[in-house]
Amino acid sequence: MLAGLFVLSISQAQEIQRQRGSQVISPEIAQNNSVTFRLYSEKAQSVVVNGSWMNRGATLEMGKSADGVWSAKTEPLKPSMYHYNFIIDGVSILDPTNPQAMRDGKRYSSTLIIPGEGSEFVEVNDVPHGALSKVWYNSPTLELTRRMYVYTPPGYQDSKEKYPVLYLLHGGGGDEDAWTSLGRANYILDNLIAQGKAKPMIVVMTNGNPNQTVAISDKKTERANESPAGGGPITMGSKAFPNSIVNDVIPYIEKNYRVLSDKENRALAGLSMGALQTQITGMNNPNLFNYLGVFSIGLQTEFGDTTTDLLKAYDTNMNVLKQNGFKLFYIGVGKEDFVYKGVELLREKLDEHNFEYIYNETEGGHTWANWRNYLSDFSQRLFK
Amino acid sequence: MLAGLFVLSISQAQEIQRQRGSQVISPEIAQNNSVTFRLYSEKAQSVVVNGSWMNRGATLEMGKSADGVWSAKTEPLKPSMYHYNFIIDGVSILDPTNPQAMRDGKRYSSTLIIPGEGSEFVEVNDVPHGALSKVWYNSPTLELTRRMYVYTPPGYQDSKEKYPVLYLLHGGGGDEDAWTSLGRANYILDNLIAQGKAKPMIVVMTNGNPNQTVAISDKKTERANESPAGGGPITMGSKAFPNSIVNDVIPYIEKNYRVLSDKENRALAGLSMGALQTQITGMNNPNLFNYLGVFSIGLQTEFGDTTTDLLKAYDTNMNVLKQNGFKLFYIGVGKEDFVYKGVELLREKLDEHNFEYIYNETEGGHTWANWRNYLSDFSQRLFK
Numbered sequence: 202m203l204a205g206l207f208v209l210s211i212s213q214a215q216e217i218q219r220q221r222g223s224q225v226i227s228p229e230i231a232q233n234n235s236v237t238f239r240l241y242s243e244k245a246q247s248v249v250v251n252g253s254w255m256n257r258g259a260t261l262e263m264g265k266s267a268d269g270v271w272s273a274k275t276e277p278l279k280p281s282m283y284h285y286n287f288i289i290d291g292v293s294i295l296d297p298t299n300p301q302a303m304r305d306g307k308r309y310s311s312t313l314i315i316p317g318e319g320s321e322f323v324e325v326n327d328v329p330h331g332a333l334s335k336v337w338y339n340s341p342t343l344e345l346t347r348r349m350y351v352y353t354p355p356g357y358q359d360s361k362e363k364y365p366v367l368y369l370l371h372g373g374g375g376d377e378d379a380w381t382s383l384g385r386a387n388y389i390l391d392n393l394i395a396q397g398k399a400k401p402m403i404v405v406m407t408n409g410n411p412n413q414t415v416a417i418s419d420k421k422t423e424r425a426n427e428s429p430a431g432g433g434p435i436t437m438g439s440k441a442f443p444n445s446i447v448n449d450v451i452p453y454i455e456k457n458y459r460v461l462s463d464k465e466n467r468a469l470a471g472l473s474m475g476a477l478q479t480q481i482t483g484m485n486n487p488n489l490f491n492y493l494g495v496f497s498i499g500l501q502t503e504f505g506d507t508t509t510d511l512l513k514a515y516d517t518n519m520n521v522l523k524q525n526g527f528k529l530f531y532i533g534v535g536k537e538d539f540v541y542k543g544v545e546l547l548r549e550k551l552d553e554h555n556f557e558y559i560y561n562e563t564e565g566g567h568t569w570a571n572w573r574n575y576l577s578d579f580s581q582r583l584f585k
Numbered sequence: 586m587l588a589g590l591f592v593l594s595i596s597q598a599q600e601i602q603r604q605r606g607s608q609v610i611s612p613e614i615a616q617n618n619s620v621t622f623r624l625y626s627e628k629a630q631s632v633v634v635n636g637s638w639m640n641r642g643a644t645l646e647m648g649k650s651a652d653g654v655w656s657a658k659t660e661p662l663k664p665s666m667y668h669y670n671f672i673i674d675g676v677s678i679l680d681p682t683n684p685q686a687m688r689d690g691k692r693y694s695s696t697l698i699i700p701g702e703g704s705e706f707v708e709v710n711d712v713p714h715g716a717l718s719k720v721w722y723n724s725p726t727l728e729l730t731r732r733m734y735v736y737t738p739p740g741y742q743d744s745k746e747k748y749p750v751l752y753l754l755h756g757g758g759g760d761e762d763a764w765t766s767l768g769r770a771n772y773i774l775d776n777l778i779a780q781g782k783a784k785p786m787i788v789v790m791t792n793g794n795p796n797q798t799v800a801i802s803d804k805k806t807e808r809a810n811e812s813p814a815g816g817g818p819i820t821m822g823s824k825a826f827p828n829s830i831v832n833d834v835i836p837y838i839e840k841n842y843r844v845l846s847d848k849e850n851r852a853l854a855g856l857s858m859g860a861l862q863t864q865i866t867g868m869n870n871p872n873l874f875n876y877l878g879v880f881s882i883g884l885q886t887e888f889g890d891t892t893t894d895l896l897k898a899y900d901t902n903m904n905v906l907k908q909n910g911f912k913l914f915y916i917g918v919g920k921e922d923f924v925y926k927g928v929e930l931l932r933e934k935l936d937e938h939n940f941e942y943i944y945n946e947t948e949g950g951h952t953w954a955n956w957r958n959y960l961s962d963f964s965q966r967l968f969k
Contacts, residue, residue, distance in 0.1 A: 230806070230807075230808045231808065232808060240676065241675070241676070242674050242675050242676050243674075243675060244630045244631065244674035244675055245629075245630075245673075245674040245675075245676070246628045246629075246630070246674075247628065289629075289673060289674065289676055289678075290626045290627075290628035290629040290630075290673065290674060291625070291626050291627060291628055291629075292624065292625070292626050292629070292673055292678065292681060293681060294673075294676065294678040294679065294681075295678065295679060295693055297676060297677060297678075297692070298691065299691075300688065300690070300691040300801045300802050301801075301802055301803075302688075302693060302802070304684065304686070306684070307682065307683075307684040308681070309679055309686060309693065314806040315806070316806050316808065320806075324805050324806065325798075325799060325803050325804060325805050326805070327730070329721070329730075330721035330730070330732070331721075332718050332719065332720040332721070333718065333719045334716050334717065334718035334719075335716065335717045335718075336716040336742075337713070337714040337715075337716070337739075346711070346713075346714070348714070355721075358720075358841045359841075414709075415709060417684040417685075418684050418685055418686070419685075419709055420709060421708050421709050421710070422614070422698040422699070422700050422704075422708065423614075424614045424615070424616060424700065457742045457743075
């Protein structure tokens with residue numbers, strides 16, 4: 202019936218295929234959760250796989266068959282969400298036949314989810330889904346109009362109810378895309394809310410680079426020698442961004458969304474650099490949040506004055522927090538994380554003040570696999 | 586001050602760089618709009634560039650310097666938005682140093698915008714930006730809960746005003762991501778609204794594959810031998826999806842957004858397959874839309890019964906449209922488009938009934954460069 206459009210589709214597919222070589226299937230997940238990767242190239246000298254399930258810097262060699270198809274098979278992998286690249290003659294590339302990919306900073310990687318317990322919570326399951334919006338807000342503090350993401354839970358559109366809010370911050374090298382593209386925050390919340398494990402909440406995901414209006418994937422084009430828009434990480438640990446959360450982001454959200462606007466219904470969490478920003482914001486504003494989530498950073502001595510200032514804020518304000526009915530200080534860190542020592546110092550500081558906290562020490566290091574798990578654990582403890 | 590995090594950033598950068606080879610800059614746009622592409626690989630046998638500014642199948646050879654950097658420079662390019670890939674030893678890849686990329690079906694390409702008149706309208710300019718939301722709606726017609734995009738114009742959040750709505754459909758091989766990722770519809774509208782050239786409007790972008798809940802970039806993982814979720818293009822020309830627009834999408838939007846819900850304030854447009862769906866929906870529901878935009882398809886004889894049915898709808902309902910105050914039938918097509926003959930037949934059919942239309946014949950073929958231009962032209966003519 203639609204022969205004409207089939208011809209179009211097939212000719213487009215052939216055009217692509219001609220450039221890619223013969224049809225291969227990749228990734229292919231076997232019933233035992235081993236994965237076969239394939240790539241067609243007659244001419245490549247070497248092809249390897251680098252995946253987030255491997256040790257840092259490790260690779261899996263792909264072998265070439267007579268028909269030019271390179272392939273490699275992993276051991277069975279634990280159900281989880283992974284990312285990987287092929288490295289062809291030294292160049293890191295996407296798996297050309299995998300439509301699922303994500304960007305981490307400048308780099309794109311293919312995405313791989315091994316189905317099962319351990320990944321179900323990040324999957325797009327057949328449950329009610331919240332809405333995910335990219336909105337632009339004015340930040341007088343940073344003198345920029347900026348983009349952020351707002352997740353509204355299932356039912357938000359249809360009700361007049363007001364909701365609690367989690368403000369969720371990314372790490373160094375990331376931007377406002379990170380918590381949904383790499384972190385799957387929207388799907389994690391969809392799944393937890395559907396199971397009754399998390400309260401329906403709004404999640405606000407900002408860009409923590411105080412000089413950026415928008416992620417580099419969307420920023421305006423520059424010619425050679427034009428001055429780059431958006432600064433480096435130098436200002437990420439300054440108070441500029443924490444101040445903008447307090448003065449610009451929270452007021453915008455509370456004006457434009459149906460929000461329970463008291464500290465009982467406000468949480469702040471972040472990973473790595475965002476966990477530093479969480480501490481700076483939370484400890485200098487002890488009347489704003491009843492819940493703080495600090496994922497994979499602590500009191501890092503290597504941050505110098507930033508940490509000295511932060512220590513003063515802890516010493517000054519921990520009692521204020523306690524007196525104000527503060528509910529939850531949550532720390533997540535991996536045993537092999539390079540920030541582990543700073544997290545120990547943070548725990549000592551909290552212990553010194555008899556300040557209660559939940560401590561979630563996991564396997565692994567400074568990874569999105571951990572951050573997705575911490576978000577899932579943390580968000581189940583909020584607003585209850 | 587933040588030495589520790591610098592160490593982290595730099596070590597991450599080095600990790601990536603180690604895999605990519607020495608630092609190269611790519612793409613580099615010169616003042617005269619020629620572009621230099623670069624890629625580092627000691628081992629590659631051949632590297633070429635394939636870009637959307639070239640003729641179909643053409644490539645630009647990259648040459649290798651003694652230090653392993655492959656490079657090629659284009660002639661000056663016209664200001665526009667382009668996409669391109671490197672092909673390394675026969676494998677199509679992204680430019681590893683370009684953070685801007687987009688997905689077309691299964692394939693990722695790097696994005697390149699040459700600044701100037703001709704691309705300014707798709708850029709992220711310093712103008713008020715609307716919000717772009719991914720929302721999930723129930724489609725009883727298709728028996729699915731599905732994702733779509735809704736663009737709300739600047740000012741929507743702050744006002745109580747009601748807005749007109751453009752329903753915008755993608756082509757074969759695309760999905761609900763296409764009109765914003767490849768089509769830049771949200772930025773095109775931001776820019777036109779800021780200049781006073783388009784009325785503030787809501788734009789709704791659905792997934793036109795009637796068996797898909799969500800784009801393949803987000804769909805749930807499948808193991809080998811599991812039946813694929815989501816069907817092929819076979820049903821795209823059927824009436825199932827047009828019926829779901831009428832019965833599911835429009836009611837959802839009119840219930841959940843502040844919308845002017847009469848035909849004077851409702852427009853429907855699509856490209857290629859979406860332009861077929863636009864004709865089927867618009868001509869079978871002559872009381873729903875005052876504006877129809879048909880980009881790069883017409884009455885294609887190769888569609889057999891689908892076109893026969895559509896012809897009957899034209900013959901039956903064109904007078905109904907005219908009597909009902911229908912405002913604009915818009916046709917856009919490229920001189921070299923393979924659907925050109927079908928568009929001629931459509932124009933003959935409209936002429937036969939003395940049905941007025943605007944005809945925008947452009948250079949080029951079945952391309953996103955044309956569809957972005959048609960959207961810009963069409964949306965300036967709406968709701969006035």
